[in-house]
Amino acid sequence: KRKYDESLQTIEEKDSSLSAKQYIIIGLCILAGLLAAVLVLAGIVLLRFVLLTRKQKKAIQIANEHNELKTQFIQNISAQMEPTLNTLDGTQPGVRALKGFAEHIQELSDLENTLSEAYEMREISINTFCESVMDKIKSGLKPDITTAVNAPKLSVKTNPEQLERILLHLLNNAAEFTPEGGKIWLDFKKRGAHTHQFIISDTGTGIAEEEQADLFKPFTKVKDLTEGDGLGLPICSLIATKMNGSLTLDSSYTKGCRFVLELHT
Secondary structure (H helix, E strand, C coil), rough: CCCHHHHHHHHHHHHHHHHHHHHHHHHHHHHHHHHHHHHHHHHHHHHHHHHHHHHHHHHHHHHHHHHCCCCCCHHHHHHHHHHHHHHHCCCHHHHHHHHHHHHEEEEEEEEHHHHCCCCCCCEHHHHHHHHHHHHHCCHCCCCCCCEEECCCCCCHHHHHHHHHHHHEEEEEEEEHHHHCEEEEEEEEEEEECCEEEEEEEEEECCCCCHCCCCCCCCCCCCCCHHHHCCHHHHHCCCHHHHHEEEECCCCCCCCCCCEEEECCC
């Protein structure tokens, strides 16, 4: 009987071990099935991602090709307009506006095509340079408009011709929209060893909030060209990009208008 009981115990132990192994095998099979399902789903997702990526690349390629064609088309229009415009009376405001518009279109296209080509740089005295730029707009100011330049006596490396062009455009805009008795000032701030800012502020009419988003985008609205073609700021923004910098509007300033030209050397 003892041997019989021992045999029963041994059988029960083996049955328990066998059952445990069966449960392990079943668990492993379920896990393998889940892993296989996950792999299938991952494969489907990956396949869809690859197809979507290819589709997006194709769309981007087509968009770039169309953009190049549009740029070439615009350049051709600008070039073809010039001979005709030269036959017209250049003293007429409309003719002058069209000539300026054609030149701006050509320049905008040239800048877009040469953004990777850096300008030649050289050392300039900031204080002297800023004072000189401000002096150039004083003759066109309205009565009682005060100007100020806050720039230290230090030297920085930049392209003075392109920098002057941006600053003059911003200062002339400030002069146009600042009423009598207002103020225009130019600040220079060093933000780091290789970063500095030129800040142009005024107490003029400012820029409407709904117009700020498209301020640096060309051809966003139709307007009378004799009142300006709206390409000045987009051109200045591209020039700033070529100078390894950026041109932005300080929307937090509400007493007029403030532009920040940040350059990295």
